[in-house]
Amino acid sequence: xxxxxxxxxxxxxxxxxxxxxxxxxxxxxxxxxxxxxxxxxxxxxxxxxxxxxxxxxxxxxxxxxxxxxxxxxxxxxxxxxxxxxxxxxxxxxxxxxxxxxxxxxxxxxxxxxxxxxxxxxxxxxxxxxxxxxxxxxxxxxxxxxxxxxxxxxxxxxxxxxxxxxxxxxxxxxxxxxxxxxxxxxxxxxxxxxxxxxxxxxxxxxxxxxxxxxxxxxxxxxxxxxxxxxxxxxxxxxxxxxxxxxxxxxxxxxxxxxxxxxxxxxxxxxxxxxxxxxxxxxxxxxxxxxxxxxxxxxxxxxxxxxxxxxxxxxxxxxxxxxxxxxxxxxxxxxxxxxxxxxxxxxxxxxxxxxxxxxxxxxxxxxxxxxxxxxxxxxxxxxxxxxxxxxxxxxxxxxxxxxxxxxxxxxxxxxxxxxxxxxxxxxxxxxxxxxxxxxxxxxxxxxxxxxxxxxxxxxxxxxxxxxxxxxxxxxxxxxxxxxxxxxxxxxxxxxx
Amino acid sequence: xxxxxxxxxxxxxxxxxxxxxxxxxxxxxxxxxxxxxxxxxxxxxxxxxxxxxxxxxxxxxxxxxxxxxxxxxxxxxxxxxxxxxxxxxxxxxxxxxxxxxxxxxxxxxxxxxxxxxxxxxxxxxxxxxxxxxxxxxxxxxxxxxxxxxxxxxxxxxxxxxxxxxxxxxxxxxxxxxxxxxxxxxxxxxxxxxxxxxxxxxxxxxxxxxxxxxxxxxxxxxxxxxxxxxxxxxxxxxxxxxxxxxxxxxxxxxxxxxxxxxxxxxxxxxxxxxxxxxxxxxxxxxxxxxxxxxxxxxxxxxxxxxxxxxxxxxxxxxxxxxxxxxxxxxxxxxxxxxxxxxxxxxxxxxxxxxxxxxxxxxxxxxxxxxxxxxxxxxxxxxxxxxxxxxxxxxxxxxxxxxxxxxxxxxxxxxxxxxxxxxxxxxxxxxxxxxxxxxxxxxxxxxxxxxxxxxxxxxxxxxxxxxxxxxxxxxxxxxxxxxxxxxxxxxxxxxx
Numbered sequence: 001x002x003x004x005x006x007x008x009x010x011x012x013x014x015x016x017x018x019x020x021x022x023x024x025x026x027x028x029x030x031x032x033x034x035x036x037x038x039x040x041x042x043x044x045x046x047x048x049x050x051x052x053x054x055x056x057x058x059x060x061x062x063x064x065x066x067x068x069x070x071x072x073x074x075x076x077x078x079x080x081x082x083x084x085x086x087x088x089x090x091x092x093x094x095x096x097x098x099x100x101x102x103x104x105x106x107x108x109x110x111x112x113x114x115x116x117x118x119x120x121x122x123x124x125x126x127x128x129x130x131x132x133x134x135x136x137x138x139x140x141x142x143x144x145x146x147x148x149x150x151x152x153x154x155x156x157x158x159x160x161x162x163x164x165x166x167x168x169x170x171x172x173x174x175x176x177x178x179x180x181x182x183x184x185x186x187x188x189x190x191x192x193x194x195x196x197x198x199x200x201x202x203x204x205x206x207x208x209x210x211x212x213x214x215x216x217x218x219x220x221x222x223x224x225x226x227x228x229x230x231x232x233x234x235x236x237x238x239x240x241x242x243x244x245x246x247x248x249x250x251x252x253x254x255x256x257x258x259x260x261x262x263x264x265x266x267x268x269x270x271x272x273x274x275x276x277x278x279x280x281x282x283x284x285x286x287x288x289x290x291x292x293x294x295x296x297x298x299x300x301x302x303x304x305x306x307x308x309x310x311x312x313x314x315x316x317x318x319x320x321x322x323x324x325x326x327x328x329x330x331x332x333x334x335x336x337x338x339x340x341x342x343x344x345x346x347x348x349x350x351x352x353x354x355x356x357x358x359x360x361x362x363x364x365x366x367x368x369x370x371x372x373x374x375x376x377x378x379x380x381x382x383x384x385x386x387x388x389x390x391x392x393x394x395x396x397x398x399x400x401x402x403x404x405x406x407x408x409x410x411x412x413x414x415x416x417x418x419x420x421x422x423x424x425x426x427x428x429x430x431x432x433x434x435x436x437x438x439x440x441x442x443x444x445x446x447x448x449x450x451x452x453x454x455x456x457x458x459x460x461x462x463x464x465x466x467x468x469x470x471x472x473x474x475x476x477x478x479x480x481x482x483x484x485x486x487x488x489x490x491x492x493x494x
Numbered sequence: 495x496x497x498x499x500x501x502x503x504x505x506x507x508x509x510x511x512x513x514x515x516x517x518x519x520x521x522x523x524x525x526x527x528x529x530x531x532x533x534x535x536x537x538x539x540x541x542x543x544x545x546x547x548x549x550x551x552x553x554x555x556x557x558x559x560x561x562x563x564x565x566x567x568x569x570x571x572x573x574x575x576x577x578x579x580x581x582x583x584x585x586x587x588x589x590x591x592x593x594x595x596x597x598x599x600x601x602x603x604x605x606x607x608x609x610x611x612x613x614x615x616x617x618x619x620x621x622x623x624x625x626x627x628x629x630x631x632x633x634x635x636x637x638x639x640x641x642x643x644x645x646x647x648x649x650x651x652x653x654x655x656x657x658x659x660x661x662x663x664x665x666x667x668x669x670x671x672x673x674x675x676x677x678x679x680x681x682x683x684x685x686x687x688x689x690x691x692x693x694x695x696x697x698x699x700x701x702x703x704x705x706x707x708x709x710x711x712x713x714x715x716x717x718x719x720x721x722x723x724x725x726x727x728x729x730x731x732x733x734x735x736x737x738x739x740x741x742x743x744x745x746x747x748x749x750x751x752x753x754x755x756x757x758x759x760x761x762x763x764x765x766x767x768x769x770x771x772x773x774x775x776x777x778x779x780x781x782x783x784x785x786x787x788x789x790x791x792x793x794x795x796x797x798x799x800x801x802x803x804x805x806x807x808x809x810x811x812x813x814x815x816x817x818x819x820x821x822x823x824x825x826x827x828x829x830x831x832x833x834x835x836x837x838x839x840x841x842x843x844x845x846x847x848x849x850x851x852x853x854x855x856x857x858x859x860x861x862x863x864x865x866x867x868x869x870x871x872x873x874x875x876x877x878x879x880x881x882x883x884x885x886x887x888x889x890x891x892x893x894x895x896x897x898x899x900x901x902x903x904x905x906x907x908x909x910x911x912x913x914x915x916x917x918x919x920x921x922x923x924x925x926x927x928x929x930x931x932x933x934x935x936x937x938x939x940x941x942x943x944x945x946x947x948x949x950x951x952x953x954x955x956x957x958x959x960x961x962x963x964x965x966x967x968x969x970x971x972x973x974x975x976x977x978x979x980x981x982x983x984x985x986x987x988x
Contacts, residue, residue: 008504009550009551010502010504010551011546011547011548011550011551026939027936027939029696029930029933029934031696031749032746032749032750033749033750052505053505054505056503056505057503057504057505092750092751095751096751096752096753099625099628099629099751099753101629122750123617123618124617124618124621124747124750125750125751127618127621127622127625128621128625128750128751128753130622131593131621131622131625131626131629132625132629134593135593135595135625135626135629135630136629202525252526253618255525255526255527256526256527256586256616256618256619256622257586257589257590257593257619257622258590259590259593259622436523439523440523442521445520445521
């Protein structure tokens with residue numbers, strides 16, 4: 001059939017989509033999300049059908065082309081394109097199979113990941129895949145195949161070194177910038193750690209956002225390799241690389257219902273780690289109300305899952321279950337967190353003790369995994385002697401140094417003191433509420449925005465004592481954040 | 495926050511959607527599918543967030559309003575609207591709960607159905623609901639609650655009569671217009687049958703499409719009530735009424751993966767029947783390759799499901815498992831089917847015997863459910879005596895008669911004979927392939943298009959014997975349908 005082009009100048013951001021009139025849909029027996037092959041001159045494109053129920057936007061005989069389609073076809077309005085009916089990708093059948101409770105083969109999983117990577121599935125089809133993995137649970141074998149397929153879907157950093165250390169935190173705890181302490185310690189010990197981090201999605205800062213205060217984090221794979229081979233380590237933004245890209249598309253759909261299939265979570269993390277050739281991986285699972293993992297049962301299941309997959313994929317895995325009931329560190333937001341990190345590396349008395357303690361434990365375990373005994377002692381020495389700071393300096397210079405002077409790191413100018421409403425002991429500091437308030441105040445968009453904690457869990461406070469300082473770059477946002485306190489007050493005092 | 499309107503003049507067809515720039519999304523901590531309340535003057539509207547990744551369509555500070563939003567706000571371009579962050583509807587939590595394998599309460603199911611009915615869920619959220627019901631399976635109690643919630647979501651036809659008979663066919667068999675024979679027989683026996691039917695979705699004709707050849711089928715609830723109270727029966731298009739509207743929205747998402755959760759299928763059918771106050775319901779489950787139900791195991795599970803829910807909802811249910819391995823009747827497509835029906839009611843020798851046999855069995859069982867003994871004999875008498883035809887005439891006149899003269903029903907003018915490629919016995923006539931060919935030839939869009947079967951399963955044929963005639967209103971479509979025969983030849987001859 002032939003239809004007349006109407007370019008819509010709107011992006012859909014995923015699978016290419018075209019709109020046809022409902023009368024044409026009936027005529028050609030086409031349905032929502034059916035696939036068609038569109039041809040114009042020598043250019044061809046696979047697209048998904050959307051249907052206009054009225055004639056206003058798309059009349060019979062017309063085909064509405066979203067940006068992704070227009071760009072490939074480069075057909076002007078009113079030019080005729082040829083449409084052929086196409087099969088749905090075979091992975092749709094495999095998703096259905098999993099939803100039916102059947103197992104998936106290596107080829108089937110590879111096909112699904114391939115079609116996700118190449119935007120061949122609609123978000124509804126993708127949601128069915130997530131739901132299938134979530135409600136049917138994947139076998140160990142399937143999780144391994146999914147991990148491997150995700151690795152194969154993107155690029156891989158090849159390093160001819162052994163061991164290659166790495167760490168990952170499941171998340172949900174505000175601040176908690178252990179990577180920026182652990183990575184320089186590991187590298188100062190002469191070991192290798194090609195760390196990729198994420199930017200914030202729902203938090204006031206991701207490690208990549210905080211690291212970006214000190215140095216450039218957008219680095220390509222070739223440069224990353226050079227840096228790691230020279231310095232032993234890096235701390236860069238994983239999003240700038242094409243590592244396991246299928247993963248990011250899955251995460252987008254998971255957000256709708258805030259679900260996270262355990263097998264997918266494990267496959268997702270392991271795929272990113274294997275993509276950079278890591279051999280010894282420490283997984284930090286913070287447990288606490290408001291953290292990503294809220295119960296010990298969940299944490300133990302996850303721990304078992306990681307250990308299983310590590311064994312099967314011949315990677316050394318250590319899982320630490322840590323306290324996720326309050327933020328780790330005092331500063332929350334890129335600049336405030338970066339300042340904590342520098343104070344800690346520079347041995348400034350204002351450095352947060354909880355972040356130091358946790359970082360030494362993690363670094364110590366990683367050193368022991370690499371065969372170094374008395375890991376914690378070694379890690380503490382590397383930190384106290386300033387060797388970790390020197391290594392951090394090397395890393396920052398290699399990536400593109402911005403600053404390593406904590407006094408240059410100025411929080412945003414508008415402030416507000418959050419005060420205790422009554423006297424008592426702080427029983428809980430809600431990660432969720434802290435994050436919400438800090439984000440509304442402007443973090444991470446405005447790097448200086450956020451919260452600086454003055455009190456911690458277990459501290460005794462009197463009514464009207466300052467609990468923390470709120471920082472914002474705009475009066476309006478500060479006001480909005482303060483208003484939200486009535487609903488999201490982060491401190492529980494008894 | 496305040497944003498400047500940009501009306502997009504595009505409909506989304508479901509939940510109202512607005513697009514904001516990614517920079518604003520970060521600034522205000524808004525994510526894909528988050529809900530916002532938009533206000534302009536004294537008008538307010540709940541909408542879902544979509545995010546523009548580039549500045550071309552929607553710049554920072556702008557809000558792109560799809561048609562559904564523009565219509566309510568009636569704000570011109572560049573006027574400022576106020577946006578408040580809103581919670582996701584509570585049903586999202588309940589869907590997640592079901593996906594976690596937990597049970598749902600009455601209130602939770604009601605909330606989900608309410609939010610589906612009122613377009614408050616995104617298609618991804620709806621897909622998660624379908625997947626949850628499909629992979630976790632609903633309990634009997636949940637299925638009953640879902641049925642009741644669907645009934646409550648729409649209008650109800652109240653009839654002060656007893657019994658009220660009804661029938662439903664699970665589908666997948668081409669032609670098979672038993673309702674148009676059964677309903678007049680039942681009404682001729684003095685019983686009540688308020689039949690609502692659907693239009694074709696993937697078939698060459700639905701009962702509503704075929705009935706529309708003889709009479710008007712678009713009737714409102716008030717008129718339907720009048721007709722049924724006067725004549726005892728009707729055969730109208732259910733889509734014109736607002737019966738259990740949540741159902742249609744669920745079906746749309748199910749099509750993506752071609753799944754049909756058993757509990758949802760049952761709830762969906764029962765809800766439509768209960769909405770018209772039916773008390774005695776016969777369910778026809780055709781089983782065969784290419785029919786909707788392909789195996790006897792599935793059919794028996796479904797039968798059990800219907801019987802259970804009938805018992806719990808105090809409705810008499812009879813389930814017939816019938817042969818779905820070939821079309822029932824000779825004509826396929828609205829006019830060809832309507833002609834078969836009239837020939838049958840008028841006792842013309844050209845009437846299809848298989849359709850007569852099946853209709854008498856169904857009508858007989860329904861009469862027996864209503865307490866009439868020797869149902870089949872009674873049904874046959876009502877048909878043979880012309881009483882069924884007279885009742886059909888009354889029904890058509892009440893709805894708005896078009897014709898009852900089969901000689902006026904002319905198939906489309908372009909024809910093609912499909913011939914046997916070898917001699918042998920017909921082992922199978924694929925419903926799926928017959929439907930595909932008939933649809934491509936133009937059915938049901940062109941009422942005269944379709945297929946007329948000259949041979950049936952079990953018939954012996956010689957090479958080059960005509961098996962059926964293909965009818966189409968356009969040479970081009972006929973050519974396309976004929977081309978498809980190489981891939982979708984409907985007859986299996988051995």
